[in-house]
Amino acid sequence: MRLQPLLAACAVSLAAVSATPASAQDYPDGPLEFIVPFPPGGASNLIGRAIASAMSEDLGVEITVLNRAGAAGTVGATELSRAEADGYTIGILTSTPLLMRPHTADLPYELSSFELICRGFDNPLILTVATSSGITTLEELMALAENDPAAVRFYSEGPGTLQDIAMNALQEAGGFEALGVPMTGEQTAVQNLLSGVINVAPITAGTALGNPDLLTPIAIMSRERVPNPDVPTVGEVLGSPVIYSLTGAIVAPKGIPADRYGRLVEACATAQGSDSFNEVLGQYSMPPVSETGAGFAEALTGEYDAIGAFLSDM
Incomplete structure (x- = not known):
């Protein structure tokens, strides 16, 4: 009489233990979507496609690039901010829709609406x-x-x-x-x-x-x-730094699971170091990039806040 409940409890416990790592290991188990908020042909589109391709190789799944052009990038940024926060929708957002327009227009998103994965490009003025x-x-x-x-x-x-x-x-x-x-x-x-x-x-x-x-x-x-x-x-x-650039950030909707965020950061870091991606950056005379994860998020937040402070004083 006592053995059956005990065996059942053990089975439940083993199932719970095995389920946790499996969920982490199974991501991603299907294709991702990658939003580019500009039409095909421009630098942001080509760089976005290059880093998406390199990340696809590391993740082992297909990444489909979707161009969502309009309103200086804010149409695509809005769609990305509203996507399900499951790690299967990511994208590239540039300075105008991500760092500037939230300070000057009534938009349904701001920088804090996104998980900041890594820097896709940095093109100093x-x-x-x-x-x-x-x-x-x-x-x-x-x-x-x-x-x-x-x-x-x-x-x-x-x-x-x-x-x-x-x-x-x-x-x-x-x-x-x-x-x-x-x-x-x-x-x-x-x-x-x-x-x-x-x-x-x-x-x-x-x-x-x-x-x-x-x-x-x-x-x-x-x-x-x-x-x-x-x-x-x-x-x-x-004697005083003045740092401004056209930048591109690889982002996801806010709230994706921490293990999936970490996996995307790893894939992006690998992509940043790939020859294929750096060859595309070189076509636009852009230097290599390496910022990822929390360090990148801190740096980009500082840029965002500095732009906001400057605009508020104008």
Whole structure:
């Protein structure tokens, strides 16, 4: 009479013990979806597809890339934030929909709506001038503004955009004044640099280095120097860091199980080190990335908070 209940209890206990590790080991047991909030063809789309492919190899399952373009990336970001938090939907979000628009628009998400897995790319802004201008250093550029604030005119995509925030932070750190000229896109900025409408543009490496006979990089808004272009960081010149970049974050909806989050972090770290992924970054003159997990989440939260603080003071 006593043996049967005892055996039943043991069976239940063994089932419970074996079920816990099995659930962790079984993830993922099916395909994942990877949301890219931009149309096919652009850098964010191609980099997103490259890291999704590399993560797929490590996870051992297919990852289907879904382009969900619209409203500067916020359509895809909204869909991603509302997806089931089971680890089967992830994606790449860039600076505009993830770090900036939540501060300036009424959106159904903010940074805390996502689990931050790893950095997908980091593309520091490079202060670039027309070679024909004769300007060769950031100090020379700032000297133009000593008597006439309108003498330094810079590329912006409008108030509250990354370029606008970056250049306003530069003015504050450097103690000078400059005039933002709104325009759309880096190629338009290059045209306006060459025609003299503006005399400095905070642009990314792909554009700055793609016109070596016409454009001269003079400083980079990164924490450390990069091999190309080999120019000083703004922090080296001013003694105070001014760090701004177009960044991409691999994220998941908030609340996925901790073991699944950890597995995604592992897969992303492996992808970051893969030759296939770094070959795609190299096509856009972007440096390798390595930030993952809690350290990456802390760094990105700091960027988010700094942008919010700056916008609130404008």
